[in-house]
Amino acid sequence: MDRRSFSRWGAAAALAPALVLAGTGPAGAQGYPDKPIRLVVPYAPGGIADTLARRLADALRNSLHQPVVVENKPGANTAIGAIQVASAPADGYTLLLATAGTAVLNPMLIPNLRYNPATDFTAVANVAVTPLVLTVNANGPVQTLADLVRLAKAEPGKLAYASPGTGSSTHLAMEILLAEAGISMIHVPFAGSAPSMNSVLAGDTQASIDSVASTAALIKGGKLRPIAVTTRERVAVLPQVPTVAESGVAGYNVSTWYGVLAPAGTPAAVVERLNQAIVQAQAEKPFREQFEALGLVIPPPLKPAAFNDYMQAERAVWGPLIQAKNIRIE
Template identity: 40%
Template sequence: MHRRVLLAAPALLALPAHAQPWSPDRPIRILVPYTPGAINDTLARLIGEKMGDALGQLGVVENRPGASGSLAIAATAQAAPDGTTMVVANTANLTMNPFLFANTGYDPQKDLTPLATCARVMNALVVPANSPYRTLAELVAAAKANPGKLSYASSGAGSSPHLAAELFRHRTGTDMAHVPYRGSAPGLADLIAGRLDFSIDNLPNTLPHVEGGRLRALGVTGSERDPTMPGVPTFQEAGFPGYEVYVWFGFVGPARLPAPIRDRLADAIIRIANGAETAERIRRAGATVWTRNPAEFAVLIGEELRKWGTVIRAANLRIE
């Protein structure tokens, strides 16, 4: 008996090493596809600063803007699959850019490993405060009666607000004129001045103007009403079933990331995002905590690629 225990000892001693969960051996680099101040950047910093408690290593944020976010995503795709490089991507980066640009430098389903989503924001369709349109149905009726005459602003060709409006146009069978701007602020300024008919923009961008009485919200693009504008119906409530648009944000790593590393990172991101302090700070940034695990995130990417691919091809959009 004593001899058998001694013979088994090496194997018993080896078990803890194999049973230990993966831990990074150096700080985790979190790439951000945009400049500081963007919501991707805010989320990267909120999650990164808590990684020391969750994983034993801090998340170090590195802003790498350019090519509508594609530079940071491509750099992540090319990184070693060791768990020390990830990027905070959004809907546009992963499911719109592949159809808009000839070469983004990555395939979102082949070159990346989905880890976890952490937040999302819905959009609101807004019109000037003195607009004659008080419902989505009235706006659509006017667009059908006057093809090509109604105009809408966006934060740029191929941006998520632009494509949200294209999806609306596609679903309603209307012809409306797109007026792209360099960012949301100048487009909303012209909308407030009455130079345009409407815009579908991220709720954090439109809410201050709605609350200030400068714009009127006709609908929100979420699956349910937003608590900041409880009197504004969803598109589905307003008679447009199946129209739902969120801009979501999630962490992805390079392809071939080993499952133990993937799962440990995903668990840390989800637990940090759902923590009371981080969740409140995400809410103050204008977003809602919304977490999905690696398998659910992969399904989401596939569904959104199909949806936005259809919209972009139908609109014949291409950015050189």
């Protein structure tokens, strides 16, 4: 099993008990929900996370027969929204759309973080996987990952790569790639994907790893050249783009993800009811097709305990890298 991946859903799903989708829900949750549910998104409106949350909210509304209201609480590398949910009543009426950064990376990156994802939240369900893609300026000389490696070795310490921010999963994905390819590049962090990609377009930096969803429009418009995807297999929306592993860095497999968390102490029956509703949403063809068209992947569903185990395993994977690179968000 590849310990560098954010997307090992299959192995965990195989350990999960069979899903029960019929009936009115687990014993003890028959009265839930009886009022609106809040789904907190720790990002600004308009992005992929917001789109995913609003579509999920619609599906949950149909399944749970209560309004599901999306609230955007961006800031502090998703910590603002996470803190709000961690401090909410543990009754199933306040949920968090979390990312790997929220649930795994932040405690390792942010000194004095005001929440602990391992103890302040209850795992509910995994929702989607986000493949990443390595891109360069479409007008530049780099055509393949091998070209980038050769150029970096010929000019050590001169090339730079952009990221949407220090400590982001995309930043860490690039650090792993550099280490395994045996090259070095200067890290130039930006406040988000748009300025990061703009720096590659302007030629101020030579490469960037970001989500397929974030880069798709620029790739389609011929402004960014995709040279490798970071997942074990090729991505459906970029079928002609090889994987990093195919391009010479064997075993490389990195992606990030979205999942739903609830405050710690939320009753198990309520968590199970929510898990069932999310699994039902994932099984709907329009839900899957909408996000697969944007470059997301709907993974095999996990029961809450298996999703929790998965996040714990990820903390053990990424801690040593962050410590070795001394990566911090101040």
